[in-house]
Amino acid sequence: MSHEEYVIDFRRQAVALCSGILDGTINVIAGCHALRSLRWEVEVEQHDEDFFLFAMISSETETLPTGAERDQWAPAALAELEPELQEAIEWALPQAVVACRSVVQRFGPDGSGSGSA
Numbered sequence: 633m634s635h636e637e638y639v640i641d642f643r644r645q646a647v648a649l650c651s652g653i654l655d656g657t658i659n660v661i662a663g664c665h666a667l668r669s670l671r672w673e674v675e676v677e678q679h680d681e682d683f684f685l686f687a688m689i690s691s692e693t694e695t696l697p698t699g700a701e702r703d704q705w706a707p708a709a710l711a712e713l714e715p716e717l718q719e720a721i722e723w724a725l726p727q728a729v730v731a732c733r734s735v736v737q738r739f740g741p742d743g744s745g746s747g748s749a
Contacts, residue, residue: 642673643743650732660725661717662698664689667735674739682731682738689724696720 633641649666652658667686676683696717697705739745 639673639675640743642670643739643745645743646670646674647736647739647741647743650735653728653732654736659698660721660728661689661693661696663732664693664724664728665698682734685727685731689728693720693724 646667649658649663649670653660653663664686667683668690671680671683671687674683696713697710698717702710737745
């Protein structure tokens, strides 16, 4: 696999995550955690606004159980955290939607976009 193919593969992953956030099939908090981890693989500028936002949302919500991690939590603990999780989603979603649309537009469905902001 060439370096270009490697980057395109990770950009496709970013587009898939962003598309899932946009259509509601991926929880915005879990999606931002995953997008944060792709930040360097997609080869964007260090201060890329979209990936910086994903990292910021992830950082602000890292203590909340999402994804497969939720399965390891006790139901009572999840119930107690649910209001905080919903509040975090309401805060994060409007911001993430803008950044996700930007990523999808920049990289396109095949991930071969330029990655410039």
